[in-house]
Amino acid sequence: MSGEGDTDMDAVQDPPPAPPGRPSRLVRMLERGTTVMLLGGVGSLVLSFLALGVVPTIELTHQMNQSTPASWKPMNAEEQLGFTVYKREGCAYCHTTFVRDIPSDVARFGPAGEAWEYRDQYPQQWGTRRVGPDLSRESGLRSDAWHYAHLYDPRSTVPQSVMPAYPWLFQQQPGGGAVPTEEARGLVAYLNYLGRAIQVSGAQTERGRAVDGSTATRNHDVGPR
Amino acid sequence: MTVHAPPPETATATTATPVVGTHLPPEPTSVESDLARAHAIAGLVLLLGAAAFGIMVATKFTAPQFLGDRAALTWGRLRFAHTQGILYAWLMNGFFAFAYYAVPTLSGRPVLSRALGWWLFWIWNVGVVLLGWVMVLSGTSQSVEWGEFPIVVDVITLGAFLGFVAQFLAPYLRRPRAGLYVASWYYALALTFTPVAFVIGQFVPEYFAPGAIxxxxxGLWIHDAVGLLVTPMSLAIAYYVIPAVTGRPIFSHFMSLTGFWGLVFFYPLNGIHHYVFSPIPMHTQQIAIMASIFMGLTVIVLVANLLLSLRGCARLTMSNVALRFVWVGTVFYLLVSLQGSFQAAMPVQEQIHFTDFVIGHSHLAMAGFATFIIIGGILHAWPRIAGRPFHARYAHWAFWVATIALVTMVGDLTIVGMQQAGMWISGASWIDSVVASRSAWMIRTVSGTFLAVAFVLLLVALLRRPGAEDTEEAPAGAVTSEPVAARGAVVSA
Incomplete structure (x- = not known):
């Protein structure tokens, strides 16, 4: 009941033994449910995860094992707590944490991201949108007091900021004022962990060096970003 | 002009042969009406919730103090609820609704179990959507893009999805060697590919693969959700509705095959293009970029086939609002795919990545391509699954409001995205790029609100009993009189 010569292809390719108007064996094979499920659904899944999942994973593991500097340390408990808060509040949806290997990114934020920097992040928080600036070179850039003020009321430090305030990370004091909770302290510790390893060790590879060959410094915007 | 009469299909509900090749039977032979109707209505009602989350998120861009400082209504958590809501509450419900309408006819067999269907309906809408929303808003989530519902919800989602796989693949598996119609290929592809991809995407980065790995x-999961779940489920609807309304076969079987197998091969290789210039090995990024460009070429063939199936049917697309939704959704598919190929290229990526340009792209895909085609599918199926026609006047209004709102939103985000890119490269202070985006962000909020208004109109169109003059007119002047007239009869029955 299919393909009564309604396409040119069917008309051209009918070999004599096939009944007139029937599609070729290849076409009939490709139309089959089993072909679609096995070759299409399963086959393409296996192919894509081998080619773009397993192969680069092996490569990256090898590369990270070679390039991780001796000074690298995974997050401590406080930074881990901050990482949890960072994930829960969706920070990564406005702030990326990887500097791309292109001149404008490196000039604004600092050395491009290295694979080993992220080896203790489950799951990674690279992000795909920048409403606010990248944070992966944040370590030591600002005082803890600035961070607390900014988290409590972003407009107090950057008047035109559109960042949400996070007052529930602070404890209101009876006499006015607020004290950072454990979560806020963790979050600031995490922000100071971001980029510390590369600061200590210096950018390891060609990636992450500014165009002039020097390891870029964090010479992005002066003042509040 | 070649007009093919449809095959003399005399099948009854349970013993039909599967639909093969380029033809659809003029009438669906067996339909799970109540399950289809329940999923369609649940999807549209929950869509209003997902859209409301989106509007709140958009409003906070220009009024960050909006909704106070409550943790549950903060920007990050609302965004989780918005994107996950669009996928699980709206798109998936819409896909399931149409599958209950189309799969029994396409496969010639009933779905696995009606009782299972009702279990899955409640598990999906309560155990996945509502539970997921409550959990992410109260602070239990998983910060994985397109996977923000927490692990416990992921487990329920996986179980329920496997139930749907059984529900809709069982009819095909009863005759596994039978040839299938194009729409069935897309169903079979999405249902076999997605479960494993979902498991890898949700669980492996969370527990086993840190950082760059x-x-x-x-990256693979973000694009597998879009390319191997949302896209094929939408294309199945397009390949069903277009020939069903026109009463003519698909333009070219060869192009159907090329489009399908091109998608199968290239789409799963696209995902890494979300992380270009990242620490991921460069040649992995390059493979993804090349696959993205080949995907665009494939979509040209695919969309050309669908649009050529409509040749000579201009009047039908104007009078039949269901077909018009599908047709415009197909055009959006072409645009969003070409845009995707374009922006995957490195010189473009370098500039527009991380900007609102990409947000415009994703809205064109989800609110344009997928949403328009699902709405078209639901409207097309409605007379049969609800037992009465929809209110055509409201449906036409919904179409125009949705189209204008969406085009405004995408155009607005595209323009402001390029503006942000220029400012970032210029070295201007970061906050300047935020301030410069304000008016565009306001336009986005307004256009998003109108998009939600269109969804309300659509819900009214489905639920309100039309008067005699409010039904779709039988398209008497259409190209092919026979099957179309038969369809018109159903509509006004």
Missing amino acids: GAILS
């Missing part, structure tokens, strides 16, 4: 898998 996790990013590889997250």
Whole structure:
């Protein structure tokens, strides 16, 4: 009941033994449910995860094992707590944490991201949108007091900021004022962990060096970003 | 002009042969009406919730103090609820609704179990959507893009999805060697590919693959959700509705095959293009970029086939609002795919990545391509699954409001995205790029609100009993009189 010569292809390719108007064996094979499920659904899944999942994973593991500097340390408990808060509040949806290997990114934020920097992040928080600036070179850039003020009321430090305030990370004091909770302290510790390893060790590879060959410094915007 | 009469299909509900090749029977032979109706209505009602989350998120861009400082209504958590809501509450419900309408006819067999269907309906809408929303808003989530519902919800989602796989693949598996119609290929592809991809995307970066390795898998999942779930489920609807309304076969079987197998091969290789210039090995990024460009070429063939199937049917697309939704959704598919190929290229990526340009792209895909085609599918199926026609006047209004709102939103985000890119490269202070985006962000909020208004109109169109003059007119002047007239009869019955 299919393909009564309604396409040119069917008309051209009918070999004599096939009944007139029937599609070729290849076409009939490709139309089959089993072909679609096995070759299409399963086959393409296996192919894509081998080619773009397993192969680069092996490569990256090898590369990270070679390039991780001796000074690298995974997050401590406080930074881990901050990482949890960072994930829960969706920070990564406005702030990326990887500097791309292109001149404008490196000039604004600092050395491009290295694979080993992220080896203790489950799951990674690279992000795909920048409403606010990248944070992966944040370590030591600002005082803890600035961070607390900014988290409590972003407009107090950057008047035109559109960042949400996070007052529930602070404890209101009876006499006015607020004290950072454990979560806020963790979050600031995490922000100071971001980029510390590369600061200590210096950018390891060609990636992450500014165009002039020097390891870029964090010479992005002066003042509040 | 070649007009093919449809095959003399005399099948009854349970013993039909599967639909093969380029033809659809003029009438669906067996329909799970109540399950289809329940999923359609649940999807549209929950869509209003997902859209409301989106509007709140958009409003906070220009009024960050909006909704106070409550943790549950903060920007990050609302965004989780918005994107996950669009996928699980709206798109998936819409896909399931149409599958209950189309799969029994396409496969010639009933779905696995009606009782299972009702279990899945409640598990999906309560155990996945509502539970997921409550959990992410109260602070239990998983910060993986397109996977923000927490692990416990992921487990329920996986179980329920496997139930749907059984529900809709069982009819095909009863005759596994039978040839299938194009729409069935897309169903079979999405249902077999997605479960394993979902498991890898949700669980491996969370527990087993840190950092850059996790990013590889997250990138693959972001695009597998879009390319191997949302896209084929939408295309199945397009390949069903277009020939069903016109009463003519698909333009070219060869192009159907090329489009399908091109998608199968290239789409799963696209995902890493979300992380270009990242620490992921460069040639992995390059493969993804090349696959993205080949995907665009494939979509040209695919969309050309669908649009050529409509040749000579201009009047029908004007009078039949269901077909018009599908047709415009197909055009959006072409645009969003070409845009995707374009922006995957490195010189473009370098500039527009991380900007609102990409947000415009994703809205064109989800609110344009997928949403328009699902709405078209639901409207097309409605007379049969609800037992009465929809209110055509409201449906036409919904179409125009949705189209204008969406085009405004995408155009607005595209323009402001390029503006942000220019400012970032210029070295201007970061906050300047935020301030410069304000008016565009306001336009986005307004256009998003109108998009939600269109969804309300659509819900009214489905639920309100039309008067005699409010039904779709039988398209008497259409190209092919026979099957179309038969369809018109159903509509006004």
